[in-house]
Structure formats: C-alpha cells, structure tokens
Amino acid sequence: MGDLAANLSLGFATALTLQNLGLCFLGCLVGTLIGVLPGVGPIATIAMLLPLTFKVDPTGALIMLAGIYYGAQYGGSTTAILVNIPGEATSVVTVLDGHEMAKQGRAGVALGIAAIGSFIAGTAATLVIAALGAPLTRLALLFGPAEYFSLMVLGLAFAVVLARGSVLKAVAMIVLGLLLSTVGTDLETGEERLTFGLADLSDGIDFAVLAMGVFGFAEVLRNLESPETRDVVRGKLGRLLPSLDDFKRCLWPIARGTGLGAALGILPGNGAVLGPFAAYTLEKRIAREPQRFGRGAIEGVAGPESANNAGAQTAFIPLLTLGIPPNAVMALMVGAMTIHGVIPGPQVMTKNPGLFWGMIASMWIGNLVLLIINLPLIGLWVRLLKVPYRLMFPAILLFCCIGIYSINNNPADVLLTAFFGFSGYLLYKFGFEPAPLLLGFVLGRLLEEKLRQALVLSRGSFAAFVERPLSAALLAVALVTLVVAVLPAVRKSREEAFQE
Amino acid sequence: MKSVVIAIAAALGLASAAVAQPYPSRPITVIVPFAAGGPTDVVARIVGEHMSKTLGQQVIVENVAGAGGTTGITRGAGSAPDGYTIMMGHMGTHGAAPALYPKLKYDPTKDFAPIGLAAGTPILIVAKKDFPAKDLKEFIAYLKANGSKVNEAHAGVGSVSFTTCTMLNAMLGVKPTLVAYRGTGPSLNDLVGGQVDFMCDQIVNLTEQIKAGAIKAYAIATPERSPALPDLPTTKEAGLPDYQVSAWNALFAPKGTPKEVVAKLNDALVKALDDEATRKRLHDLGGVIPDKAGRTPQYLQTFVESEVARWTPILKAAGATAN
Amino acid sequence: MQGEEAGASRVRAPQDVAAGLFLVAIAALGLWQGAELSAGSLGQVGPGMLPRALAALTGLCGAVLVMQAFASPGARLARWPLRGPLFILGAAVAFGLTVRPLGLAVAGPLVVLIGAMASRETRWIEAVVFAAVMTALCVGLFKFALGLPIPVAPWAIGY
Numbered sequence: 001m002g003d004l005a006a007n008l009s010l011g012f013a014t015a016l017t018l019q020n021l022g023l024c025f026l027g028c029l030v031g032t033l034i035g036v037l038p039g040v041g042p043i044a045t046i047a048m049l050l051p052l053t054f055k056v057d058p059t060g061a062l063i064m065l066a067g068i069y070y071g072a073q074y075g076g077s078t079t080a081i082l083v084n085i086p087g088e089a090t091s092v093v094t095v096l097d098g099h100e101m102a103k104q105g106r107a108g109v110a111l112g113i114a115a116i117g118s119f120i121a122g123t124a125a126t127l128v129i130a131a132l133g134a135p136l137t138r139l140a141l142l143f144g145p146a147e148y149f150s151l152m153v154l155g156l157a158f159a160v161v162l163a164r165g166s167v168l169k170a171v172a173m174i175v176l177g178l179l180l181s182t183v184g185t186d187l188e189t190g191e192e193r194l195t196f197g198l199a200d201l202s203d204g205i206d207f208a209v210l211a212m213g214v215f216g217f218a219e220v221l222r223n224l225e226s227p228e229t230r231d232v233v234r235g236k237l238g239r240l241l242p243s244l245d246d247f248k249r250c251l252w253p254i255a256r257g258t259g260l261g262a263a264l265g266i267l268p269g270n271g272a273v274l275g276p277f278a279a280y281t282l283e284k285r286i287a288r289e290p291q292r293f294g295r296g297a298i299e300g301v302a303g304p305e306s307a308n309n310a311g312a313q314t315a316f317i318p319l320l321t322l323g324i325p326p327n328a329v330m331a332l333m334v335g336a337m338t339i340h341g342v343i344p345g346p347q348v349m350t351k352n353p354g355l356f357w358g359m360i361a362s363m364w365i366g367n368l369v370l371l372i373i374n375l376p377l378i379g380l381w382v383r384l385l386k387v388p389y390r391l392m393f394p395a396i397l398l399f400c401c402i403g404i405y406s407i408n409n410n411p412a413d414v415l416l417t418a419f420f421g422f423s424g425y426l427l428y429k430f431g432f433e434p435a436p437l438l439l440g441f442v443l444g445r446l447l448e449e450k451l452r453q454a455l456v457l458s459r460g461s462f463a464a465f466v467e468r469p470l471s472a473a474l475l476a477v478a479l480v481t482l483v484v485a486v487l488p489a490v491r492k493s494r495e496e497a498f499q500e
Numbered sequence: 501m502k503s504v505v506i507a508i509a510a511a512l513g514l515a516s517a518a519v520a521q522p523y524p525s526r527p528i529t530v531i532v533p534f535a536a537g538g539p540t541d542v543v544a545r546i547v548g549e550h551m552s553k554t555l556g557q558q559v560i561v562e563n564v565a566g567a568g569g570t571t572g573i574t575r576g577a578g579s580a581p582d583g584y585t586i587m588m589g590h591m592g593t594h595g596a597a598p599a600l601y602p603k604l605k606y607d608p609t610k611d612f613a614p615i616g617l618a619a620g621t622p623i624l625i626v627a628k629k630d631f632p633a634k635d636l637k638e639f640i641a642y643l644k645a646n647g648s649k650v651n652e653a654h655a656g657v658g659s660v661s662f663t664t665c666t667m668l669n670a671m672l673g674v675k676p677t678l679v680a681y682r683g684t685g686p687s688l689n690d691l692v693g694g695q696v697d698f699m700c701d702q703i704v705n706l707t708e709q710i711k712a713g714a715i716k717a718y719a720i721a722t723p724e725r726s727p728a729l730p731d732l733p734t735t736k737e738a739g740l741p742d743y744q745v746s747a748w749n750a751l752f753a754p755k756g757t758p759k760e761v762v763a764k765l766n767d768a769l770v771k772a773l774d775d776e777a778t779r780k781r782l783h784d785l786g787g788v789i790p791d792k793a794g795r796t797p798q799y800l801q802t803f804v805e806s807e808v809a810r811w812t813p814i815l816k817a818a819g820a821t822a823n
Numbered sequence: 824m825q826g827e828e829a830g831a832s833r834v835r836a837p838q839d840v841a842a843g844l845f846l847v848a849i850a851a852l853g854l855w856q857g858a859e860l861s862a863g864s865l866g867q868v869g870p871g872m873l874p875r876a877l878a879a880l881t882g883l884c885g886a887v888l889v890m891q892a893f894a895s896p897g898a899r900l901a902r903w904p905l906r907g908p909l910f911i912l913g914a915a916v917a918f919g920l921t922v923r924p925l926g927l928a929v930a931g932p933l934v935v936l937i938g939a940m941a942s943r944e945t946r947w948i949e950a951v952v953f954a955a956v957m958t959a960l961c962v963g964l965f966k967f968a969l970g971l972p973i974p975v976a977p978w979a980i981g982y
Contacts, residue, residue, distance in 0.1 A: 034969070047536045047563065048969045054549065141693040168891065172846055172884035179853055179877040185567075186860075186870035187680040190600070190657030193870055194856045203566045217911060224907045224942055268689045322692060323708045325685045328535070335537025338704065339545055341784050345708015390944040391953055394935040397911065398957055401918040401934055402927075406971050409564050410571075414919035418912040425908055430842035431898055449682055452868050456679050457651060457695065460867060526982055529972055562972040584982070 004131055011130075011357030015365055020063050023056065024362050027064035028369045031071020032377070038079050038216060038396050039403025041087040041208055042072035046332050048406065058340035059355050063362040065336050066316075069329060070366050073312050074118060074374060077305060081110045082381055083396065085216040089207055089442045090308045092435055093276040095215065096162070097293060097300030104296050107385065111378045112241040113250055113298055114305040115371055121258040121306035122367030125313035128262050129320075130360055134349070137321045140266045145453035146464050150474035151267075152447040155274045157481040158281040159439040164294035167486060170436045173427075177440020178447070180205055187449060188456075200412035209404060209413050210441055213420025214427065214434045216400050220393045221425045227389075241378070242298070250302035253283050261307030265314035268326040272311035273442055276304035281481070313363055319344055320356060523583055523761050527558040530751070531579075531587040533572025535565045538684075539704045539785070543619050543749050544588040546781050550772035555764070568658030569593040570601055573752075577606045581754040583761035586615065590749045595807035596663045599815035608808055612752040613762050614800035616769045619787035620748035622722040623664045624706055624732070626715050627698040628691055636718040636738035639698075643674045650676040653687040653696040660747045661687065663811065664721075665700040666818045671743060691715055702747045703728060703786035721745045728786040746788060748807075750800055762797060770795050836897025839888050846885025853878030910941035927966070928976040931958030 014020065027049075034045045049068050053061035076087030081098035094114070101110040128136075143151075156174060163170030183194040184204030195201035242250070260282065261275035283303045284293045293300050318326045323345030325331040337344050342355060349356045404413050424434060458464035466472045532544045541563065548559035564572035569592050576587035592600075594608040606612075625636070633639040643650055652669075654662040661684065669675065679696050681687035684705050690696050692714045703720065707728050710717045719738040720726055735743045751769060753762055772778050773789050782789055793799065834840055854875060863869025891897075914937040922930040935954035939945040965971040975982060 048965075048971055050536065051545075051970055054545075141689075144690065144693060144695040168884065168888060169842070172881065172888065175877055175880045175884060176846070176849065179849075179874065179881055182874045182877065185657070187656060187682060188678070189870055191860060191870050193860055193874055194853060196856060199567070199571070203571075217915065220911055221907045224911070225904060268685070318689075322689075322714070324689050324692065325537075331535070331683075331685060332537040335542050338537075338542045338785060339781075341781055343704070343708050343784065346712030346714055347708060388944075390939070390942050390946070391949070393911075393942070394914075394938040394950070394953070395957055397914055397938045398918075398931060398934045398961060401915055401922075401930075402961060402965055402971075402973065405918075405922060405973060406965070408566065409562055409972060410566075411919040411922050414915055414922070418915035418919070421912050421915065422908055426845065429838075429901055429903065430845055431838050432842060445682070448873050449680075449686075451873075453679050453681070453690075455868055456677060459677075460864075560970065560972050 007353070007357045008130055008361065010353060011359075011361030014059060014354050014358030015063065015361040019056075020060050020358070020362065021365070023060045023064040024067045024366050025369050025373075027067025028071040028366055029373055031068035032075040032078075032370070032373060033071075035072030035075020035087065036078050036381075037075075037399045037403060038083055038085045038087075039208070039212055039400035040406065041076060041403070042069060042329055043088070043332065044208075044403060044406050045072040045075075046329060046336075050332070050336055053336065054339070058337070058342045059358050061340050062333075062337060062342070062355070062359055063366075065333060066359060066363060067366045067369070069333075070122075070309070070312065070363075070370055071373075073308065074115070074370055077114050077118075077308070078111060078374075078381060081114065081301070082107060082385060083216075084219045085396075085400075086211050086438070087208075088211075089273045089438070090276050090311070092211070092438045092442075093162070093280045093304040094301060094308070096164075096280070096435060097295070097297050100294070100296035101298065101301065102385075106296065106298075107382050108378050109242045109246060109298065110301050111381065112375065113246060113302045115374045115378075116242070116247070117250065117254045117257065117302045117306040118309035119367050119371045120254050121261060121308075121310040122313055123364060124258045125262050125265075125310040126360060126364040126367075129314060129317055129363070130357075133317050133321055136266050137317060140268055140318065142470060143267055143271075144468075145450040145457060146468050146471040147474065148267075148271075149447060149450040149454055150465060150471040150478070151271065151274065152443050152450060154474050154478040154481070155277060155443045156440070156447075157478040157485070158274070158277040159436050159443070160482060161281045161284060161485045162277065162439065163436055164433060165431070169432050173432050173434070173436040174440035177437040177442075178444040180210065180437075181441045181444025182448065188452065200410065200416065204445070205416070205441075206407060206413065207438075207442065208407055209417045210420055211438055212400050212404055213417040213422075214424035214437060216396070217417065217421025218424025218428055218434065220396060221421070222428055223389065223393065241375070246298055250298060253279070253299040253303035254306045256282055257303035257306030257308075258310045261310030262314045264307075265311030266317050268318035268322065268324055270327040270446065272315045272327065275307035275311035277439065279303035279307035285484070309367070316359070316363070320348060320359070322346060323348070523764060524555050524557040526584065527560050528555065528583070529560050529562050529585050531572045531576040531585065532561050532563050533565060533569035533576075533587065533589070533593055534563065536561075536563045539621050539702050539747070540569075540588055540590050540749050542704070542785065543621075543782065543787065546778060547618050547751075547769065547772045550775050550778045551765075551768040554768040554771050568597070568600065568656075570597055570604060570606075573597075574605045576752070577611045577754055579754050581613070581756035581758075583753060583757050583765065586751055586753045586765065588618065588749055589752050590660075591620075591745075591747045591807065592658065592660055592663065594750070594752070594804050596658075596811040596815060598808055599812040600658050600663070609801070609805050611755050612804075613755055613757040614797045614804065615751040615753055615762055615765045616795050616797055617748060617750045617790040617800055617803070618769065618773070619782045619785075619789050620746040621702040621704050621785065621787055622720050622726060623660070623700055623745045623747060624703055624710075624720050625668065625698065625700050625718045625735075626691070626706055626710065627718065628694045628696065629713070629715060630694065631697055631716060633718075636733070636735070636740060639718050640672055640740070643672060643676065648675055648677050650674075650698065651679050651696040652676040653679050653681060653691055653699045655681055655684045655687050655701075659684075661699055661701045663815065664745050664747075667745060667811075667814050668700055668743060670814050670818060671740070700745075707786055719743075722788060726786055726788070727783060748803075750804075752800075766795070766797055834892055835895060836892040837900045838898040839892035841900055843885040843888030843890075843892065846888065847882050848885075850878045850882030850885060853881065907941050910937055910939075914938035914941075923974055923977075925978060926974040926976040927962055928958065928979070931961055 080091040080094040084099040257279035265272035579585035857874040860871030861869040862871040932954040
C-alpha cells in the first residue's frame with residue numbers, strides 16, 4: 001500500500017508540471033472538439049493530431065495523446081447523443097437511449113450524466129490500474145481463442161437483449177451484421193470473400209463506413225422525411241444538467257458499468273468493446289421497468305458510458321504492462337511511443353517509472369479536465385441543436401464525408417458509405433433496427449477469427465470450447481441470457497395464439 | 501482561332517517552365533501503405549521529419565493501408581512523377597507482392613524510380629516461454645521431429661511474419677500448423693500467453709517482450725548481432741547461415757520522376773540516415789541502417805530485383821496467394 | 824382457429840413481408856457470391872463456411888418473417904419518397920468522385936449544395952453562402968490546422 005502511494009505521488013509530481021498539465025488540457029480540448037465532428041472517430045482524430053505531439057518530450061507527448069484519446073471518446077458520445085451517429089463501436093449503445101433522451105428535450109441531462117459517469121468510472125479505473133495492473137495482466141493472458149469465442153457469443157446474446165422491438169427482426173439484423181463482417185479477405189487462405197470483385201472491399205468493410213451509412217446518412221434521410229419528429233428535439237430545451245434525483249438513480253448503474261467496463265477492458269484483443277453492451281444488458285435486465293429502455297432511460301446512458309470510459313482506461317493495461325496493444329487505437333499509441341523513443345513493453349514500469357506513473361496520474365487528471373471542459377460545453381451543444389435543420393444537415397453530411405475520407409484517404413470509402421446509407425434507409429422502411437446490425441458486425445470479425453483459431457489449435461475438436469472452464473462458463477452465461485431474453489417473447493406469442 | 505489558343509497555351513506553358521519553381525516548392529507526401537503506428541510508418545515518420553529540414557518543405561505521411569500494402573503502392577505508382585508524391589515500400593510490397601498477389605497492378609522492378617533504402621528491421625525467430633528447446637539447433641530438431649504438431653502464429657497472409665516464416669519452413673522442409681491472426685498484436689499476445697508455439701517477426705515488435713522474458717528468442721536473421729539485443733546469436737552463429745531476412749523499408753518515386761528530383765530526395769534521405777539523433781531513434785527500434793554503399797538508387801534497384809527473384813519461387817511453392 | 828382461414832391469404836403485416844423478402848434477397852446474393860469458396864469441414868473450417876451459413880441463416884429469418892406476416896398483424900409499408908435519398912446520397916457520391924481530382928474546394932460546396940436540394944426548406948442564397956463558409960472552415964481546420972492530407976484544389980494550386 002505504501003508502494004502504491006509512493007508510485008502515485010511520483011506520478012502526480014510528473015503529471016502536475018505546468019507543461020504536462022497544459023498538454024493534458026490541450027489534448028482533451030482538441031480531442032473533444034474533433035471527436036464531436038460526426039464521421040471523425042477516435043482513431044482518425046489521434047492519427048490526425050499525432051504530428052502535433054512531435055515537438056514535445058515523450059512523457060508530455062503521451063499525456064497529450066491520452067488526453068486526445070479520452071477527449072475523442074467523449075466527443076464521440078456527444079455526437080451519439082445529439083445526432084444519433086456513433087463514432088465508434090463503443091458509442092453504439094449510447095445512441096439507443098441517449099438520442100431518445102435528446103428527442104425528449106433532455107439532451108443536457110444525457111450529456112451531463114455521461115460526463116459525470118465517465119469521470120467516476122475513470123477515477124475508479126485509474127485506481128484499478130495503479131493497484132492491480134500487473135497481476136490483472138496475468139489473468140488476462142488466460143484468455144485464449146476458445147475463451148474469446150465464448151465471450152463473443154456472450155456478446156451476441158447481449159445484442160439480442162438490446163433489441164427494442166421484435167426479437168426476430170433483431171436476430172435477423174445481428175445475423176446480417178455477422179454476414180457483413182465476413183466480407184473481405186479470408187484470414188487463413190487469403191482468398192477474397194463476398195467482395196464482388198471490388199478491390200476496395202478486399203480489406204473488409206470499415207466500421208465507421210457502416211456506422212456512418214446506416215446511422216448517419218439514414219438518420220438525415222429519416223429526419224428530412226418527418227420534420228414533425230425532428231422539431232421536437234429543438235422545441236424543448238429542458239434542464240441542462242442532471243438533477244439530484246437523476247443522479248441518485250444512476251449511482252448504481254455507474255458503479256456496475258464501471259466494474260464491467262474495467263474488467264472487460266483489460267482483456268487484450270478488444271474486450272473493451274463489450275463493456276457498454278454488457279452494462280446496458282445488465283441494467284435492462286435488473287430494472288424494475290425494462291420497457292423504459294430504448295425510450296430514454298437515463299440508466300441506459302449512465303451505465304454504458306461509465307463502462308465505456310472504464311474500458312478505455314483499463315485498455316491501457318495490456319499496453320503498459322505487456323507492451324501489446326489491444327486494439328487499433330492502442331496500436332497507434334504504440335507507434336506514437338515508439339516514435340518518441342519509448343518502446344512499450346513489460347519493463348516500462350520498472351525502467352521508466354516516471355513515464356508509467358505519470359501517464360496513469362495524467363489519466364485521472366485528464367478525466368477531471370474533461371469534466372471541467374465539457375460541462376460548460378453542454379450548454380453550447382444543446383444550443384447548437386437549435387440551428388435550423390436545413391443548414392445543419394448539409395454540415396453533417398460534409399463532416400461525415402471528410403471524416404470517412406480521412407480514415408484511409410480513399411474516396412471509395414465515401415461511395416461505400418453512400419451505399420450503406422441507402423441500405424440504412426431501406427432497413428428503416430422495413431422496420432429493422434440498425435443497432436443490432438452494428439453489434440453483429442463488430443462481434444463478427446473477432447468471433448470468426450477466434451473460432452477458427454481455436455479449431456486449428458484443437459485440431460478440429462469442438463470439445464475444446466466446453467472443456468476449458470472459463471470458456472464453458474461464458475457459454476453457459478450466454479445461454480442463460482438468451483433463454484431469459486427470448487422466453488417472454490415466446491410466451492407472449494403463445495398467449496396471442498391462445499386468444500385466437 | 502483554335503491555333504491561336506494553342507499557341508498562347510504553349511507560350512504560357514513554356515513561360516511557366518522557364519520560371520518553374522525549384523523543387524521542392526510545396527509539401528511532399530510520403531504514402532505509407534500501412535496503418536499508422538506500425539514499424540514502416542514509424543520509420544517513415546522518423547526519417548521524414550529530418551528530411552523536412554534538408555528539403556525545406558514539410559514531408560507529410562499519408563497512410564493508405566490495405567491488401568498487405570499494395571493498395572497504397574498502387575496509388576503511389578500511379579501518381580504524377582513530379583516528386584511531390586513518393587512512397588515507403590518494403591519487403592512485402594516490393595519483394596513478396598508479385599508472388600502473393602497474382603492480380604498485382606504494378607511491377608516492383610519496372611514501375612518505380614527508386615530513391616534509396618531507409619532503415620530495415622531484422623527478423624527474429626521467437627517461441628513461447630516454455631517451448632522445449634534451448635537454442636536454434638534444438639528448435640530445428642524439434643520442428644523436424646514434430647512437424648504439424650507445432651503451431652506457428654502469423655499476422656495474416658501477406659504479412660511479414662507470414663512470408664518470413666514461409667521461407668524458414670521451406671528451408672527446413674517442415675510443415676507446422678499455421679494459426680492466422682489479424683495483425684501482430686493478437687499473434688504476439690497468444691505467443692506470450694502460450695497458446696501458440698513460435699513465430700517469425702520484426703525485432704521492433706518483440707524486443708521488450710524478449711528482454712522481460714515473456715518469450716524466447718533463438719536467433720536474429722542478419723549478419724551481425726543487434727545492439728538492441730546483444731545477447732541474441734545470429735542465424736549464422738546459431739547454425740542456419742542461409743536464413744538472412746530483414747523487413748527492409750525503402751523510398752520510391754513513381755516511374756518517370758526527373759533524375760534531379762530523385763537525387764535531391766536521395767540526398768535528403770542520406771542526410772537523415774547520417775544524423776545522430778535520427779540514427780539513435782532508428783537504432784532504439786532495433787532498426788538496421790544501410791551502409792554508404794547501400795544507400796544509392798542504383799543499389800535499391802538491383803536489390804529489389806534480387807528480392808523479387810528470391811521470394812517468388814518460395815512463395816509460389818508454398819502455394820500462398822492473397823488474391 | 825377460425826380467423827385463420829380467412830387470414831391465410833390476407834397479408835396482415837405488409838412491412839414484414841417486404842422485410843422478409845429483402846432478407847431472402849440478400850441471402851441469395853450472399854450465397855451466389857460465396858459459391859466458389861470452399862466450405863471445408865467442421866474440423867478444418869474453410870473460408871466459405873461462415874459466409875454461407877450466415878447467408879442461409881439470414882434467408883431463414885427472412886422466410887420466417889414472411890410467414891409471420893400472414894399470421895400476426897403488423898405495420899403497413901410506408902411511403903418511399905425518393906427526393907431525399909437521391910440528393911443526400913448523390914451529394915456523398917459527388918464528394919467521393921471529386922475530392923481527389925478536384926479537391927475539397929470543389930467537393931465541399933458540391934456536398935452542401937446537392938444535399939441542400941434534398942430539403943424543401945432550402946433557401947438558395949443562404950445555401951450558397953453557407954457552402955462557401957463551411958468549405959473555407961473545413962479547409963482551414965482539416966488541411967491547415969490538423970494537417971490532414973486531403974487535396975484542396977489540385978487543379979489550381981497544386982495540392
């Protein structure tokens with residue numbers, strides 16, 4: 001314990017220098033402002049802003065980059081709530097209730113609880129990293145392909161629970177999302193699959209392209225068609241911050257979300273993406289009135305947003321302790337570190353303690369800074385909603401196009417997004433929800449990769465999934481989740497049939 | 501009337517050529533055909549930063565990832581040969597690509613004006629912590645005895661870890677079971693976790709893990725030991741002298757770029773490779789900087805031709821294609 | 824089940840029928856494209872196995888949806904105005920086609936103006952001014968402040 005205190009004080013001493021504080025602030029601010037732009041997600045933001053950090057020393061540069069990362073995450077949540085456009089996989093869950101709240105005039109409350117929840121989660125996660133970072137990594141290494149596969153199956157079960165309307169349609173969307181995730185080059189043989197011969201599809205469909213199309217463009221199309229529903233958003237302004245009552249309601253969801261997000265974020269291999277889904281499912285399951293979810297339940301924003309932020313922080317653990325980046329954003333961080341001469345690895349903690357603990361301390365400071373920056377900004381964003389839609393939607397379109405182009409400097413991505421925009425429009429007309437589609441898509445790649453790896457390692461035996469205890473446990477939970485989710489629907493249709 | 505217009509246009513053209521701006525008069529774009537943060541991207545950014553100073557214009561990195569790097573190179577090859585768009589190619593895009601991608605839209609030996617080699621990253625043979633072999637000789641013996649029972653991880657068909665291990669396996673005559681991963685991170689992760697047995701990859705990804713004892717390294721496939729890992733024997737010392745591979749990176753310009761422009765770029769590159777600070781950063785990664793003789797455009801051209809000749813038969817024999 | 828005989832040929836949920844048929848069409852497309860891929864065996868999963876299984880599953884969901892449409896009441900099919908999709912998606916396509924050859928200076932206003940045509944509320948002079956301002960803003964922000972390698976006007980200033 002004394003060790004922890006000593007390390008943290010070293011960390012804070014490093015992080016609280018005027019220069020590093022300034023860099024943290026700058027990073028958070030810039031990250032938020034860029035992350036808010038629809039179409040520009042955290043990866044694009046960090047890649048864009050990376051060169052800005054070259055002028056600074058390594059510790060300062062990493063602090064700034066971390067600030068940009070959190071800022072971009074939070075900015076993405078802002079866009080999700082205000083405009084129904086998820087910037088990356090972890091914001092998909094936020095759109096469900098967040099945007100509904102915005103439509104009810106409670107955008108400020110949603111944004112506020114997201115900021116506060118994120119801060120609390122961030123504080124807790126920072127303590128977890130500081131105290132338990134190294135031992136937790138060893139735990140995470142127990143996750144082999146079989147365990148990951150079962151985790152993804154669990155994620156799919158969550159995706160079913162997330163559905164607002166017809167379970168069948170939700171399942172159909174999940175399956176379709178899984179199908180879309182297989183487009184691209186086969187992992188083992190290098191053959192092209194479902195690419196229709198298009199070179200631009202040979203690396204698969206980018207998440208941002210799908211999300212922008214199915215959510216972003218389709219949302220604009222929806223709003224243009226029904227001006228009445230759209231005006232409701234701008235009619236009521238409501239309160240700008242959550243009330244004490246709101247806050248009391250969300251205390252437990254925030255705590256639960258933090259726990260789930262922190263635990264899943266440690267798993268190297270992008271386990272963090274499941275955090276928000278798990279949190280949402282949990283809240284919906286244990287809520288006294290689950291039908292509120294999907295219609296503006298504040299717990300549906302508090303829980304996932306906390307999970308989101310906790311996961312984003314603990315995702316640094318595999319990076320800082322093992323030197324292995326768990327996802328694309330962290331891989332970018334590795335590159336940034338390498339450019340600055342710090343090669344991340346198991347020995348950074350011991351060889352470069354100032355850097356390691358400084359980063360951890362600045363994580364917490366970054367969260368605080370984000371809270372301070374964003375609470376006042378909420379008023380600005382909400383007022384932005386009053387801009388006449390006839391001007392807002394072309395601006396959204398422009399930002400989306402630039403954002404999509406910036407991912408890979410490939411104009412074909414923009415064309416592909418337009419195609420998905422049309423598909424999103426069709427889905428809407430047919431009464432399908434887009435969120436399960438994205439969830440299936442996100443889970444699909446990992447699911448297939450881990451399934452095939454596990455089968456290769458077990459030489460074709462499916463028993464491996466149930467023989468390994470962790471994997472079996474996860475599958476069991478998935479089964480239970482599914483049964484519990486589907487049972488009410490089955491019972492309802494049987495009741496209907498009986499009434500006839 | 502039309503002839504008057506043509507005459508005026510021609511005169512204007514000549515005039516602008518006469519008062520042509522000296523190269524470079526605006527920022528130069530380096531296309532890196534991989535995602536930001538990877539080894540090639542890092543080398544490009546480090547070298548590019550110094551080149552900006554020599555050339556007096558910003559060198560901007562543009563990441564165009566896809567299809568094992570060939571998407572970015574294809575775009576670069578088709579750019580205007582005016583020296584404002586160049587690319588950082590590497591062993592995969594300019595050595596192994598013709599064999600791996602039958603529908604490749606460029607020829608590495610013909611469609612480029614080579615500028616010069618930048619830093620390369622040596623390849624290491626590494627295995628999980630408790631793999632039953634103390635050194636390279638035992639490792640080879642184990643592989644030969646256990647064939648497909650041994651699990652080899654790679655970062656995807658067309659990746660450096662795939663092609664370099666394919667060469668190793670061909671050389672040893674073994675056929676381990678291949679486990680494919682999406683990228684270096686996940687594959688390294690499972691190696692550290694002990695889920696797979698071995699892998700061949702660039703030093704920059706592995707140094708810290710080896711130093712911390714999370715994985716075992718058997719040899720480095722370069723003629724000399726690396727300062728980043730001075731205790732690691734070379735393949736020559738460890739008993740496999742023919743296995744000499746490194747993931748080299750080099751700058752290319754599109755075919756037809758004027759010789760003076762290429763010379764200026766080469767000069768800037770060489771200056772960057774001579775600069776103390778840049779060298780230190782590259783060495784910290786484990787990078788190998790080519791010597792004076794290896795820095796000319798002519799050397800690069802011959803080198804590319806020899807690489808293509810080396811990789812093509814091996815990869816074709818292994819039946820590997822990435823479409 | 825007396826209500827069923829009359830209802831058997833009456834579609835009670837037209838939206839679901841369309842939805843189901845849409846899914847079946849996608850499934851068919853997927854199965855057609857994935858036809859040449861080898862499925863391998865369960866022990867040695869090939870590239871084709873998952874795509875084909877998922878496509879089949881999609882089709883199944885579609886079929887069940889269609890059948891359900893005859894059994895239980897559901898939503899009607901909404902109207903399909905084409906003006907919105909045409910111009911919004913057209914704007915994106917225009918951007919994609921012009922951003923590299925003509926740069927953001929051209930692609931930006933195109934997106935704003937073509938997109939604006941999708942709404943009946945557009946006021947033209949306002950839209951043109953807005954297009955110019957937004958484009959200038961984006962160029963300043965993305966190209967100069969952030970250093971994004973996006974072409975501005977290659978036909979005029981070369982980058």
